[in-house]
Amino acid sequence: MRVLGIVAKTHDSGLALLKDGVPEFVLEEERYDRIKKTTKFPKFAIHTVFPETGGLRISDVDAITTPWDVRCLRRTFLSILGGRLPMSLSFLLPSSHRAQQNEIILLNRYIERGLRRHLGASTLPPIVNVGHHDAHAAMFFASPFEEALVLVMDGYGDDSSSSAYLGRGNTLQRHWSASVLNSLGLVYTFVTEYLGFAGFGDEGKIMALAAFGENTYVSRFRDVVKPTPDGGYAVNMDYFSYDAFGELRPFKRKFFDTFGPARLPGEPLDDRHRDVAFALQAVTEEIVVGVVRSLLKKFPVRDLCMVGGVALNCVANAKILEQTDVRRIWVPPCASDTGAPLGSTLWHYHQNLGHSRGFELTHPFYGEAYSDDRIREALAKAGLQYRRIPEAQMLRRVAQDLADGKIVGWFQGRFEMGPRALGNRSILADPRRAEMRDHLNAQVKKREGFRPFAPAVLLERAAEFFEIDQPDPFMTLAPRVRPDKRGVIAAAVHVDGTGRIQTVERSANPRYYGLIEEFGRITGVPVLLNTSFNRKEPIVASPEHAIGCYLASGMDVLVLGDFYTTDKGPNGAMRDVEQVRATSAREAALTAGAAAPP
Ligand SMILES: [Fe+2]
Numbered sequence: 001m002r003v004l005g006i007v008a009k010t011h012d013s014g015l016a017l018l019k020d021g022v023p024e025f026v027l028e029e030e031r032y033d034r035i036k037k038t039t040k041f042p043k044f045a046i047h048t049v050f051p052e053t054g055g056l057r058i059s060d061v062d063a064i065t066t067p068w069d070v071r072c073l074r075r076t077f078l079s080i081l082g083g084r085l086p087m088s089l090s091f092l093l094p095s096s097h098r099a100q101q102n103e104i105i106l107l108n109r110y111i112e113r114g115l116r117r118h119l120g121a122s123t124l125p126p127i128v129n130v131g132h133h134d135a136h137a138a139m140f141f142a143s144p145f146e147e148a149l150v151l152v153m154d155g156y157g158d159d160s161s162s163s164a165y166l167g168r169g170n171t172l173q174r175h176w177s178a179s180v181l182n183s184l185g186l187v188y189t190f191v192t193e194y195l196g197f198a199g200f201g202d203e204g205k206i207m208a209l210a211a212f213g214e215n216t217y218v219s220r221f222r223d224v225v226k227p228t229p230d231g232g233y234a235v236n237m238d239y240f241s242y243d244a245f246g247e248l249r250p251f252k253r254k255f256f257d258t259f260g261p262a263r264l265p266g267e268p269l270d271d272r273h274r275d276v277a278f279a280l281q282a283v284t285e286e287i288v289v290g291v292v293r294s295l296l297k298k299f300p301v302r303d304l305c306m307v308g309g310v311a312l313n314c315v316a317n318a319k320i321l322e323q324t325d326v327r328r329i330w331v332p333p334c335a336s337d338t339g340a341p342l343g344s345t346l347w348h349y350h351q352n353l354g355h356s357r358g359f360e361l362t363h364p365f366y367g368e369a370y371s372d373d374r375i376r377e378a379l380a381k382a383g384l385q386y387r388r389i390p391e392a393q394m395l396r397r398v399a400q401d402l403a404d405g406k407i408v409g410w411f412q413g414r415f416e417m418g419p420r421a422l423g424n425r426s427i428l429a430d431p432r433r434a435e436m437r438d439h440l441n442a443q444v445k446k447r448e449g450f451r452p453f454a455p456a457v458l459l460e461r462a463a464e465f466f467e468i469d470q471p472d473p474f475m476t477l478a479p480r481v482r483p484d485k486r487g488v489i490a491a492a493v494h495v496d497g498t499g500r501i502q503t504v505e506r507s508a509n510p511r512y513y514g515l516i517e518e519f520g521r522i523t524g525v526p527v528l529l530n531t532s533f534n535r536k537e538p539i540v541a542s543p544e545h546a547i548g549c550y551l552a553s554g555m556d557v558l559v560l561g562d563f564y565t566t567d568k569g570p571n572g573a574m575r576d577v578e579q580v581r582a583t584s585a586r587e588a589a590l591t592a593g594a595a596a597p598p
Helices: 043-049 070-081 087-092 102-119 132-142 184-194 203-210 242-248 253-259 271-298 314-323 337-352 372-381 391-403 435-444 459-465 510-523 543-552 585-592
Strands: 002-007 014-019 022-028 063-066 127-129 147-153 162-168 171-178 225-227 233-235 303-307 328-330 408-411 425-429 454-458 502-504 527-532 557-560 563-565
Touching: 002 337, 014 043, 014 337, 022 043, 022 337, 043 102, 063 102, 063 337, 070 087, 070 102, 087 242, 102 127, 127 337, 132 147, 132 162, 132 171, 132 303, 132 337, 147 271, 162 271, 171 337, 184 203, 184 233, 184 242, 184 271, 203 271, 203 314, 225 271, 233 271, 271 314, 303 314, 314 328, 372 543, 372 557, 372 563, 391 408, 391 510, 391 557, 391 563, 408 543, 425 435, 435 527, 454 459, 454 510, 459 502, 502 510, 510 527, 543 557
Parallel strands: 002 063, 063 127, 147 303, 303 328, 408 557, 454 502
Antiparallel strands: 002 014, 014 022, 147 162, 162 171, 225 233, 408 425, 425 527, 454 527, 557 563
16 A cells, blocks of 8 residues: 655655555655755656656555645634734735745645646545644654654644644554644744744754853743643743734844844854853753653653654753653654655554554665666766775775765765755764864855764764763764763764764664774774765755765765765866756756646
8 A cells, every 4th residue: 555645835845655654755855956945846756756767656556645734724824814913914925934835725736736747647546634743743653662752843733833642553642732823843943033044944053053152041031931830831922923923023022122133144143142042942942841741740651752843953852861751762864844744644554544553764765766877977977087896895995085084975875864864965074083073064064163063873882972872863862972082073072062963773774884883993983973965955865966066065085876986077176066966867857847847
């Protein structure tokens, strides 16, 4: 039985294909159309799953699911629209909610039209709408737990902003929710914008920035979001007007009177900005920890799944482990809306249809893979000299390059689901060199100097370097680096002494594991610095994207599958990524509008 989960008209457009309860594909459209958090119809992803050249057809699919219940969303939208008349009529303006388009309330019709147009199908499988938080929560079905608390926290869903479920076997039951506008996630997003960064995307930067701040505003911020006696929380709307104006005017004067004027993008960051970020992060942690504690009192369960955009806050997740009775925490690699299509398929398969569970998500590699011929073609088109090297020799060679201080673009197999590169589309470097972080930020990634890099460590050696006693394969926790190791992996330690860890298991990614193991053999440190293979753009998907990014940045080595190059091409100099990025014939045709989006 196949279920196709699909979403568009909201950030993180994409799809997932489930066969008998096991994912076959999880694809975000941004990897193809190169627009971060794209809202467009996932036409590239559709053509990957249903190739024009034959293979799977839409008639092989039994049901289509969406991670939004459009009827519920319509009701919520109408109630918000009528909530603070006449000001709330501003929700009719697209600019009041840029991350989501008005047309999402007609999502079913839009998806049907798009599939018909792109696949030429006259009949389609039935569309099943799944509640947004139900779709997030359904990641529990792919977790290692037979029974767990499931906490969903995001900006907003179709009927709530936070929800708690109890998951048992192949069922989930919701026990608590917070209303759509009473949203810790929205507060985080709007304060991200107040600090001059992009909402619905840059929240992780604020989490990193917070570590540089001090406790100046925490007590004042505790008045902005407060715990409630029922174990939930309440946003104090004396500070906000997003319930009337959305993104057009999210704050009331009281917020500026309390925390000062907003920072414009590009303005210098000062202590006040860092201290507001600190307060936001501190209060977020307090609220999340408080909600988890109250759930633990009600339900005698000690394992926790965290899902939704707020679950990307790896610092808060680590605090849950530190400060509550939670024994194990599991956050999927696609905790944000990137995983919502997959969640909607899992909900339908297990919760609606009652199928038993038989699948655990142990790796994130459900994207597209590219053939050796395609890689060779891309290298030739870019005019790069390269060598094909057998695996064992390749691992030794690249590990030695890394030990020598070289920066390596590492492109292997199928790309990852979710917002993080976890070893198949990664830029890798030596974590022992303290200067590496600044060099990577400034020269390779072209991003803010305060951004940390994640240490990828062999699972068996993780406890030696980090204060952690559970696996974290998806970079969802920021445990403390052991004091005696902070000098050893200096470039991987954030200013607060934590590291955004990824534990790597051989079975999940043998080649990546082998590379870290080899680096450990040479240096005694089985840890690599890992950052996503991109530069401000979405993470690369194809060999052409990877070559373009490599040539435009300060990377020293590029590895594409079995192919190795240090060549910078005919001009030998850095080139603009847009000029060198060649596209495949299929992508070129789709981009040119041979199959125009609906
Ligand atoms: Fe969500």
